[in-house]
Amino acid sequence: MSMLIPDPLEPFLIFHPWLLNLAFACGARFREFAVTTFFFEVFLIEQDLIQAPYRLNFLGILSTENGTPATIGFFSKEKTPFIAFVLGGPGSGKGTQCAKIAEAFGFTHLSAGDLLRKEISSNSENGAMILATITEGKIVPSGVTIKLIRREMESIENNKFLIDGFPRSEENRIAFERITGVEPNIVLFFDCPEDEMVKRVLGRKQGRVDDNIDTIKKRLKVFAALNLPVINHYTRRGKVYKINAVGTIDEVFEKVRQVFDDCKMIK
Ligand SMILES: Nc1ncnc2c1ncn2[C@@H]1O[C@H](COP(=O)(O)OP(=O)(O)O)[C@@H](O)[C@H]1O
Numbered sequence: 001m002s003m004l005i006p007d008p009l010e011p012f013l014i015f016h017p018w019l020l021n022l023a024f025a026c027g028a029r030f031r032e033f034a035v036t037t038f039f040f041e042v043f044l045i046e047q048d049l050i051q052a053p054y055r056l057n058f059l060g061i062l063s064t065e066n067g068t069p070a071t072i073g074f075f076s077k078e079k080t081p082f083i084a085f086v087l088g089g090p091g092s093g094k095g096t097q098c099a100k101i102a103e104a105f106g107f108t109h110l111s112a113g114d115l116l117r118k119e120i121s122s123n124s125e126n127g128a129m130i131l132a133t134i135t136e137g138k139i140v141p142s143g144v145t146i147k148l149i150r151r152e153m154e155s156i157e158n159n160k161f162l163i164d165g166f167p168r169s170e171e172n173r174i175a176f177e178r179i180t181g182v183e184p185n186i187v188l189f190f191d192c193p194e195d196e197m198v199k200r201v202l203g204r205k206q207g208r209v210d211d212n213i214d215t216i217k218k219r220l221k222v223f224a225a226l227n228l229p230v231i232n233h234y235t236r237r238g239k240v241y242k243i244n245a246v247g248t249i250d251e252v253f254e255k256v257r258q259v260f261d262d263c264k265m266i267k
């Protein structure tokens, strides 16, 4: 579970941006201090020891020598990949469409849910916590999911990724952007009525612990409360392609295909 930073530290976190900028302005010795605290911050995020409001204060802060904002980023400028986040409620068809996009357009499909389920079956240290979270339809701590996504992205040569089912909350989104230093190029949003999603999930029959009516109801609530704000954020940034997910798999894919055909940024 996340832990709040104790209250006495709050003023420091709020003034941390100022401190870091001051440190950069003061010269090389202070820069070392700034960089060290920056990586300490990455560690805190990865361990899920600080929560979003604190991250917002604690982050968004560093300036590089030429004045551009610095990020923790793990991609070099030449190797920054094309990233499409694929979002939509449970059963809206994200995974099904991602498989088709990957085949047609040469993307690597990373399903956050599949990565988490793999962690459960590999008996990793977080397995029990992930299983309990998924069974309750809740969201796994950002640090855990991002570590898995990052590991896959670093180990795969491709520079075109579909990230399916992530970010599921504003906290997920902010942590991902700060840790990787990149935003998605586009966001696909599969818009599907709730009754259709329920029907599809109940018909999925893959033996998933969360594909039962009680957990589905919880997942739909979590989607509306936490995932829609992410979609709204990227809509404001002009990145969302909203696809009506009703229709046959092929009919939906025709709409998806158009988005990718028209997307000049994909090399
Ligand atoms: N357009 C569609 N029409 C009917 N069933 C679909 C459609 N797209 C996907 N499905 C089925 O619905 C279920 C959920 O789809 P899936 O791709 O796993 O959704 P998600 O990844 O969004 O949870 C699967 O059994 C899938 O075969």
Ligand SMILES: O=c1ccn([C@@H]2O[C@H](COP(=O)(O)OP(=O)(O)O)[C@@H](O)[C@H]2O)c(=O)[nH]1
Residues within 6 Å of the ligand: 088, 089, 090, 091, 092, 094, 111, 112, 113, 114, 116, 133, 134, 135, 137, 138, 139, 140, 141, 145, 164, 165, 166, 167, 168, 210, 219
């Ligand atoms: O970034 C993620 C992706 C998935 N999950 C968990 O994994 C479950 C299944 O997610 P998936 O994307 O596989 O399926 P969907 O609910 O979209 O059908 C979710 O309900 C969450 O509990 C999570 O916590 N973080």
